Amino acid sequence: IHDSSFFQNHVTWYTSLIAKRSSLDSIYQKLQSVEGIWGNRGQIRTVEFQQDNIYEENGERKKKEHNARVRWGIAWTFERAVGRVRSCMLRGGLQSFVVSIPVSDDVVDAVNEVSSRLITYFDGVRDLSLKCIDEYRERNTDGTTNGSVKERCITVIEERFSGASTSHHEQDNRNLPHEGHFVMDAFISIKNTHQNSSDNVDVEVCLEMFAHTTYGMMLVNKIRDQMPGEVGRTNR
Structure with a gap:
């Protein structure tokens, strides 16, 4: 986060892969206080990755239920946010x-x-x-x-x-x-x-x-x- 603040005009999106949900919440809160991002929901994005959640049965690809192997990704930018963003x-x-x-x-x-x-x-x-x-x-x-x-x-x-x-x-x-x-x-x-x-x-x-x-x-x-x-x- 410190490096991204220093090089904010060099990279459009910064990303990080996170193993613990508690760490995701902590990083999200930290980003909310960074100059150029604070308070702006449109400049921070999160996503959940479910690893090894697809298996094949009788030639058909299926999704595992209640898969515990989960990781999270977080991305942030110092660019001006877009008015209508999902x-x-x-x-x-x-x-x-x-x-x-x-x-x-x-x-x-x-x-x-x-x-x-x-x-x-x-x-x-x-x-x-x-x-x-x-x-x-x-x-x-x-x-x-x-x-x-x-x-x-x-x-x-x-x-x-x-x-x-x-x-x-x-x-x-x-x-x-x-x-x-x-x-x-x-x-x-x-x-x-x-x-x-x-x-x-x-x-x-x-x-x-x-x-x-x-x-x-x-x-x-x-x-x-x-x-x-x-x-x-x-x-x-």
Whole structure:
């Protein structure tokens, strides 16, 4: 770790193979305090290796269960993190919700209505200034295209990372992604229509959230906690 700090501009990724899980936890915690990495989940990756876990039976390759021969790998970098990276994707808590919209003409109106409600909600989050970007994008990508269908998406980041502000927070570090501590993508799509139920349309909002720091996770939880109720309420 000391050598990597000294030669941080010479190598992109540093790696280490570890025999004990307790050592992995200790090294991970140590890296969290290294200048240029501290607090940034996107700059540290871990992987588990199960040695000798494949065997052949009657010509068929099978995987051993409960194999005790396990090793761990850890990698870290001093390069600026990427905003949307799988290791920083939040998979717990609220992931999606449905909003029922009465529509008189076209289902596109329902998508536009939910998009407008989301932007209004994000603009009104207390004690937090957010920047909303209304666009069409593919799911779970870092900006590259993989041929998937692009969907209506409201992307949310802290406004101070949008280029409109130069303010800093004590939780910031120099290698945060350009998007900041978190990125939230709210994908909007038609779930189904109710032909015989007052012409209501169910619009699904699917959230993809990437938090690079514990501070970013706190902000994501704050933003999404009230989202279904506020976006879905009918007394407008």
